[in-house]
Amino acid sequence: MALFDKFAKLAQDRAALIQTELHPFGTRIDEIYSPTEGRIGSQRVVLAGTNNYLGLTLDPDSIKAAQQALAEEGTGTTGSRMANGSYGSHMALESELADFFGRRSVIVFSTGYQANLGVIGTLAGPDDIVLLDADSHASIYDACRMGGAQVIRFRHNDAADLERRMRRLGEQAKDALIIVEGIYSMLGDQAPLREIADIKRRLGGYLLVDEAHSVGVLGQHGRGLAEELGVEDDVDVVLGTFSKSLGAIGGFAASQHPEFDLLRYASRPYIFTASPSPSSVASVRAALRALRARPELRTRLWENAHQLYSGLAGLGYQVGPQASPVVPVVLGSPQQGMAFWLGLIERGVYVNLVLPPATPNGQALVRCSVSAAHTSAQIDHIIGAFAELAITSREAAVNS
Amino acid sequence: MISQEKILERLFVYLGRIAPASTPIHPDVDLIQELGLDSIKVMDLLMELEDEFDLSIPLNVLTDVRTPAQLAEAVVTLMEPANGTVR
Ligand SMILES: Cc1ncc(COP(=O)(O)O)c(C=O)c1O
Numbered sequence: 001m002a003l004f005d006k007f008a009k010l011a012q013d014r015a016a017l018i019q020t021e022l023h024p025f026g027t028r029i030d031e032i033y034s035p036t037e038g039r040i041g042s043q044r045v046v047l048a049g050t051n052n053y054l055g056l057t058l059d060p061d062s063i064k065a066a067q068q069a070l071a072e073e074g075t076g077t078t079g080s081r082m083a084n085g086s087y088g089s090h091m092a093l094e095s096e097l098a099d100f101f102g103r104r105s106v107i108v109f110s111t112g113y114q115a116n117l118g119v120i121g122t123l124a125g126p127d128d129i130v131l132l133d134a135d136s137h138a139s140i141y142d143a144c145r146m147g148g149a150q151v152i153r154f155r156h157n158d159a160a161d162l163e164r165r166m167r168r169l170g171e172q173a174k175d176a177l178i179i180v181e182g183i184y185s186m187l188g189d190q191a192p193l194r195e196i197a198d199i200k201r202r203l204g205g206y207l208l209v210d211e212a213h214s215v216g217v218l219g220q221h222g223r224g225l226a227e228e229l230g231v232e233d234d235v236d237v238v239l240g241t242f243s244k245s246l247g248a249i250g251g252f253a254a255s256q257h258p259e260f261d262l263l264r265y266a267s268r269p270y271i272f273t274a275s276p277s278p279s280s281v282a283s284v285r286a287a288l289r290a291l292r293a294r295p296e297l298r299t300r301l302w303e304n305a306h307q308l309y310s311g312l313a314g315l316g317y318q319v320g321p322q323a324s325p326v327v328p329v330v331l332g333s334p335q336q337g338m339a340f341w342l343g344l345i346e347r348g349v350y351v352n353l354v355l356p357p358a359t360p361n362g363q364a365l366v367r368c369s370v371s372a373a374h375t376s377a378q379i380d381h382i383i384g385a386f387a388e389l390a391i392t393s394r395e396a397a398v399n400s
Numbered sequence: 401m402i403s404q405e406k407i408l409e410r411l412f413v414y415l416g417r418i419a420p421a422s423t424p425i426h427p428d429v430d431l432i433q434e435l436g437l438d439s440i441k442v443m444d445l446l447m448e449l450e451d452e453f454d455l456s457i458p459l460n461v462l463t464d465v466r467t468p469a470q471l472a473e474a475v476v477t478l479m480e481p482a483n484g485t486v487r
Contacts, residue, residue, distance in 0.1 A: 151458050
């Protein structure tokens with residue numbers, strides 16, 4: 001078999017599904033007007049398919065900090081922190097994050113994906129057991145594979161199922177690494193972290209929480225789900241990204257364990273890649289200051305989340321299990337999903353289309369996400385577009 | 401001790417529920433290429449077996465598994481050293 005032959009089925013599936021120039025799996029956003037508005041082709045759209053939870057991507061302070069770093073330190077670091085050195089700003093960001101999370105050590109990575117590879121893939125080797133939520137992000141699965149850990153999945157958000165699987169492991173459960181996410185990126189639901197922390201207290205193990213979608217979103221101070229539920233002391237490693245609420249790119253892991261810093265000498269995704277660029281680090285530091293100083297951003301975000309969630313549920317759509325800045329709407333077949341997504345673009349709304357196997361039960365869903373920067377009128381506009389499409393699809397059903 | 405036949409029997413019941421009715425299920429059918437399962441469904445298959453036989457079966461057994469027969473064999477091999485524990 002030739003090298004590229006394996007893509008034949010992919011090409012076939014793609015051709016069957018994608019028949020329009022504009023499609024959801026490679027959308028070109030031609031212009032960005034604000035954190036919540038842009039242009040796709042000739043269509044002005046409300047952006048409801050980002051992870052810009054606090055709307056900080058165009059925050060004047062972040063931009064100014066980034067511009068200054070760019071002017072003073074240049075466009076890139078051109079190398080790895082291990083081989084080519086860290087900049088003062090990398091260290092400053094790490095200590096600011098350590099202060100924010102109240103943890104001894106923080107390691108910054110070049111992306112959140114690499115943070116997962118670099119932490120999980122290095123901590124959990126072939127002799128270790130990882131218990132992970134079945135709906136875990138691809139970076140978590142890939143990290144487990146990289147390290148060669150023995151991986152046991154438990155049913156999504158089912159603490160009793162986790163406990164059953166831990167009991168099966170007997171004594172081995174004491175050293176196992178449990179991995180969950182603060183907010184799941186597709187359904188917007190939260191891990192039952194209180195119950196999971198309780199299991200850990202009783203049966204042992206280590207707990208890693210990927211708070212990629214929950215930092216800046218949950219908790220009184222924005223530290224994520226563990227803060228929201230008051231179980232931060234039970235979490236051994238908090239992992240996160242700069243690419244969502246902090247509006248830039250990069251990732252981090254924070255821990256209280258005295259040996260955690262040794263990962264810098266063992267973690268290949270930390271060592272064998274270039275460090276985050278100065279402008280990115282500077283904008284993240286400014287965004288972190290905004291996240292801490294402006295809790296009203298979180299309040300706005302949740303007002304918008306509730307408005308969209310109840311608006312779409314009120315139209316009769318099947319939405320996610322709980323109100324969240326991520327609001328999924330279940331749509332049926334992939335073809336129906338494609339048509340619906342295009343219908344939303346025509347009505348000036350950009351969201352994400354997600355297809356199986358990334359979705360539960362083989363159904364397509366559109367993933368809407370809200371930002372603190374959305375106005376209430378923009379949320380109404382999104383709901384209005386869904387309302388029109390609900391009427392159109394009901395009429396189509398009647399006529400067929 | 402759980403036999404390979406017993407595991408295959410359970411696998412067939414489960415596959416019967418999730419695989420397309422048009423494709424015959426037999427021990428050597430390719431789970432992905434012929435039955436059209438995606439990677440998540442194959443991982444779910446392991447979960448079902450874990451609960452049915454009260455065992456821990458790490459995902460790693462899937463590395464060389466293409467068919468129900470290979471999966472059943474991998475699970476039996478896993479059980480040999482110590483019943484129900486990983487490694
Ligand atoms: C749960 C989770 N972890 C990690 C990542 C990766 O983050 P990044 O975009 O920084 O690579 C994402 C986002 O894609 C995510 O949803």
